[in-house]
Amino acid sequence: MKSEITIGLLGLGVVGGGVATILHEHQDDLNHKLGVPVKIKKVLVKDATKKRDTYLAQEMFTTDLDELIEDPSIDLIVEVIGGATEAKQAIERALRAGKGVVTANKDVMAESGLELLKLADENKCDLFYEASVGGGIPLIRTLEDGLASDRITALTGIVNGTTNFILTKMKLEKKSYEEALAEATELGFAEADPSADVDGIDAARKMAILASLAFSTDVHLDNVFVRGMDVIQEGDLELAEQFGYTVKMAGSAKKDEDGIEISVEPVFIRNAHPLASVNNEFNAVYVYGDAVGETMFYGPGAGSLPTATSVTGDIIAACRNLLLGVNGRRVHAPQHSCKAKSDDQIIGRYFHRISVKDKVGVLTHLSSIYSNHGASLATVVQPEGNQNGGVDLVMITHQISRQQHKDIMQALQNVPEVNKVVSYYRVEGENK
Amino acid sequence: MKSEITIGLLGLGVVGGGVATILHEHQDDLNHKLGVPVKIKKVLVKDATKKRDTYLAQEMFTTDLDELIEDPSIDLIVEVIGGATEAKQAIERALRAGKGVVTANKDVMAESGLELLKLADENKCDLFYEASVGGGIPLIRTLEDGLASDRITALTGIVNGTTNFILTKMKLEKKSYEEALAEATELGFAEADPSADVDGIDAARKMAILASLAFSTDVHLDNVFVRGMDVIQEGDLELAEQFGYTVKMAGSAKKDEDGIEISVEPVFIRNAHPLASVNNEFNAVYVYGDAVGETMFYGPGAGSLPTATSVTGDIIAACRNLLLGVNGRRVHAPQHSCKAKSDDQIIGRYFHRISVKDKVGVLTHLSSIYSNHGASLATVVQPEGNQNGGVDLVMITHQISRQQHKDIMQALQNVPEVNKVVSYYRVEGENK
Structure with a gap:
């Protein structure tokens, strides 16, 4: 020895x-x-x-x-x-x-x-x-050993400390994106060039690693659907709050009989969800397994x-x-090939913020577009305040496919009363 | 093979x-x-x-x-x-x-x-x-492997699902203890004889196991200071809420150069602390390590x-x-003997609820008792409402020793204006 x-x-x-x-x-x-x-x-x-x-x-x-x-x-x-x-x-x-x-x-x-x-x-x-x-959080080991006997079906994670720090400061201290980023840089949480963080690439890499392991498959970076922080518009965080949500830059990986879906994007998370209160530079990964149910692992994501x-x-x-003398004896060959879901198979709820001309009947017209695409609406709200000759409508859908969501986005562009779609978010962690 | x-x-x-x-x-x-x-x-x-x-x-x-x-x-x-x-x-x-x-x-x-x-x-x-x-949460493995290189200094855990379920129902649905216990029994979260749960013995066993491992020492059950749920008095949960705390039946294990302290008791946890929002039958253990800092592991504690x-x-x-062919090769001999701290060395903040006669000067008199025992007060409040010919004062101390706390409890018994000490709680997860 x-x-x-x-x-x-x-x-x-x-x-x-x-x-x-x-x-x-x-x-x-x-x-x-x-x-x-x-x-x-x-x-x-x-x-x-x-x-x-x-x-x-x-x-x-x-x-x-x-x-x-x-x-x-x-x-x-x-x-x-x-x-x-x-x-x-x-x-x-x-x-x-x-x-x-x-x-x-x-x-x-x-x-x-x-x-x-x-x-x-x-x-x-x-x-x-x-x-x-996940920096100091033992995630790999947990997926490889602790939950080894389970079949993981979903994994939602705040795996980028920089963007989480920025969003926390924007929400809790009402800082602008620029101010929050400057503070993150000053404290060493953001790199000189923060683009890999704010564009979601850093989180996408981590989600690819986690999903490969959790689903025993071979996830490539281009299997990850990515939207960066730049899609967040002024007023979105306040709107989220108004509806009981927190905006988080979150990774999501899900698996069912149809295949695998993985994304990194700013999402709306219901405030009661454990991930909603993961603040500052902290990371957390919420893991759902067939047998174990809900678990969450929280800690410093960097440093x-x-x-x-x-x-x-x-x-x-x-x-x-x-x-x-037993080094190199783990089985690493993936058990399954990575079958990516199509947009038809990726189901979720969506939050749409749409700037429209303030006219009678606009709400009815827009609602009809959703129903024409087979999308049922959970909430339709016209928040107070008139912005630049228009108003912002909020439409929160029930479960629809990403394809339906895309088709609706497309259809809205041809509606004369619609100025533009200001922003949209997937609603994460509901209706599992 | x-x-x-x-x-x-x-x-x-x-x-x-x-x-x-x-x-x-x-x-x-x-x-x-x-x-x-x-x-x-x-x-x-x-x-x-x-x-x-x-x-x-x-x-x-x-x-x-x-x-x-x-x-x-x-x-x-x-x-x-x-x-x-x-x-x-x-x-x-x-x-x-x-x-x-x-x-x-x-x-x-x-x-x-x-x-x-x-x-x-x-x-x-x-x-x-x-x-x-911790049921489905991989805690032992995390302490043994994931955080193996770190020196754990504190571990706070909600490790009994039954009591956490009861306290959640009492807080969020305003149920009585008896109603909440009945529901827990009906749902299979509480055993026919729930005494090991509500008396804190079940949690004490789990804390002894976790602390032994985390501190590489030999903790015995009688090293654990235990107070059961029965110390919680009517109105305590509401009082906690009023001051921004949640009452949780929590285990706590801490280690410093003086030795080790372990307890299981109902404590006040600041609402912003991740453990405060661990609800229903869920368990969570918050681990503090010298190098890693704060981590938390959350999941179903039973089932x-x-x-x-x-x-x-x-x-x-x-x-x-x-x-x-490498079974039985782990080192399990503890690295350190278990040196239990004395009450003088166990430091914390306390919340005291004291029923007093509604007389001029009572607050001054009581405050003087605290200062005579070297205890500095963070908050002194007389909540509204007059109960049975008296009022309830709330005194929240700064850091004091358990011995000081005990001495104050003793001294209060001899004060003519004091009807009784209604309840007291350690404040957990602050001023680390």
């Missing part, structure tokens, strides 16, 4: 620094759990000569990946450099060299997760990626130490397997 | 029936995950001749435990008979016979968990007990299929270990 586990760390940024800290400060606990010490041997960085405020010795730093991959004493590679190409190549090289890999990389896992897991299996190596989704907790949890799991 | 895994099931009640159902209905999924089928071979019941509505063949049923323990083809014993003595003996016999054990038994795990885990280790067997706490999901998740984990 090995007398210690040796780690090669790729990157010493926000997450990498956290991993180094936890491995150092909790070394007694880890030693107790594993029976052997876990030590970082080498660290790949961009500048090996830079002075760093760390307990790690200067000679550990290198700019040469070969030094880690070709060192036979390194058991595990921990990839926390982020990004796509370089990280993927490093993971592949590590697996081919027979080293276990722990990664926090959602880009790589969303794009190439199954391919890399297959490579890991072939090389009898572990590839763990808990930190790629140095929370994310490092997940990485280090994976390190412990990988170390255990190495010490027992 | 084994070509199948064979299970001996102890009990076919609510949970056992659910386990049989999941193993049957999800057999393809399990087979995919494990590579071999998992089958129930024998079932221990009280009456082997009784006709049952199940796919299990009549000849599988037996009333003789020996038939399961002495059958060398049975790999795993799944204990879901509940209760204490008989179940514990069965688990011991199974472990001594070299069989892995999965149990849902909180009584046994709270009383004898470490002893049994030691026995399991000695016999190189797995002993898994996810379903003993046939939810609990069976946890049991079957454990079965899968035990099967994996059996197939890999």
Whole structure:
């Protein structure tokens, strides 16, 4: 049996620094759990000569990946450099060299997760990626182990901390989008270029990872229907509130006999739903399983130490397997092919905000368009206030298909009394 | 490698029936995950001749435990008979016979968990007990694996579905305790004798199990300070609401350099806290870790299929270990001895409701008693309404020790203007 586990760390940024800290400060606990010490041997960085405020010795730093991959004493590679190409190549090289890999990389896992897991299996190596989704929340492990015996049918998640922070500030502190984004940037919750967050791409990657695992299938990023935060119009958050909803940038993945549907978009969530009160930079994933029913997992979706907790949890799991000689023994081949639903099969309720000319009979005319498309309306309301020579009508439908919704949107464009459809939202978490 | 895994099931009640159902209905999924089928071979019941509505063949049923323990083809014993003595003996016999054990038994795990885990280790067997706490929520696994690298410092949980259901109905539907209890009994959430639930013993067992694991120590049931639901007085729930709190029957376990404190009691939780909106029969555990910060795990705390999901998740984990030949390799010896804090070291905020004679100066006099005991007051309020020749004062303290709280309670008894202390609550989840 090995007398210690040796780690090669790729990157010493926000997450990498956290991993180094936890491995150092909790070394007694880890030693107790594993029976052997876990030590970082080498660290790949961009500048090996830079002075760093760390307990790690200067000679550990290198700019040469070969030094880690070709060192036979390194058991595990921990990839926390982020990004796509370089990280993927490093993971592949590590697996081919027979080293276990722990990664926090959602880009790589969303794009190439199954391919890399297959490579890991072939090389009898572990590839763990808990930190790629939900920061400190143990979601991957929960889907893979805790709920392993169940059949997951729906998964709704707030998996992007930046957009959730912005929406929380806009709702609770009445800040503008720009003010809220500026605050998020200042506090380190948003990156210099926040487009992957606000466009929904970051959340789409995470939903692809979660859905692949939950449904034991191979979800590609282009299976995810995405609408960014830019579709939210002034007044929408207040309107939501007026009807008892909260606007959240949410991912949704559902599976039934027809197939799978996955989306990331701003949705209306009923205030009583547990996800509605997930605020600020926090993440939460609501999981519905056939047998277990409703569960929810809540925690910090990002940040140095929370994310490092997940990485280090994976390190412990990988170390255990190495010490027992059972690394790389999980079945990762998906059980089902990914059958995406058509727009006809994707059912939901919709909230439509429509600017119309303030004329007698407009409401009747619009209602008839909905019924002509087989859509039954739950609520039709004309909120008070007259905007620029028109009024905004709110139509909330019962369950309709995405195709019906699209057809109605199209039909409304040809109605003379309609100025424009101001905005629309799917209503999430109702009528399961 | 084994070509199948064979299970001996102890009990076919609510949970056992659910386990049989999941193993049957999800057999393809399990087979995919494990590579071999998992089958129930024998079932221990009280009456082997009784006709049952199940796919299990009549000849599988037996009333003789020996038939399961002495059958060398049975790999795993799944204990879901509940209760204490008989179940514990069965688990011991199974472990001594070299069989892995999965149990849902909180009584046994709270009383004898470490002893049994030691026995399991000695016999190189797995002993898994996810379903003993939190029904379908994977809490044990989260503490053991997901947050393995972190140092948990606080754990607050709604871990008893019955009392939470009752309190929810009392708060939201203004039912009396008796009406709410009757409804809980009718819906199957409360047992015929609900005393273990309403007295807090059930929750205390679960908190002992969780705290032992979270703090890697040996918590005994008598380390848990317990107050039952009977301390809640008429009007308390409304008073809580008036001050922005919700009354919850909550378990709390905290650890710092002074030691450990564990309690189960009705507490005031600020409405904005995620635990405050955990309603009905749902359970949730809020975990605070040094590195990860705040996390919460929410789901059904009881019920046939939810609990069976946890049991079957454990079965899968035990099967994996059996197939890999690495069963019984976890370290279960606690890292720390359990150092219980004294009342001087247990700090919290308190809500005191005191019935006093409606006289000038009474508020000043009472306030002076608090300050004489070094307790600073956050809020002093005399709610409207005059009850039976007196008024009820509300005093909410800043952080004080449990000893200070006790001393104040004592001192108030000797104050002529005080009729009685109507009720008191610890304020949970504030000023961490």
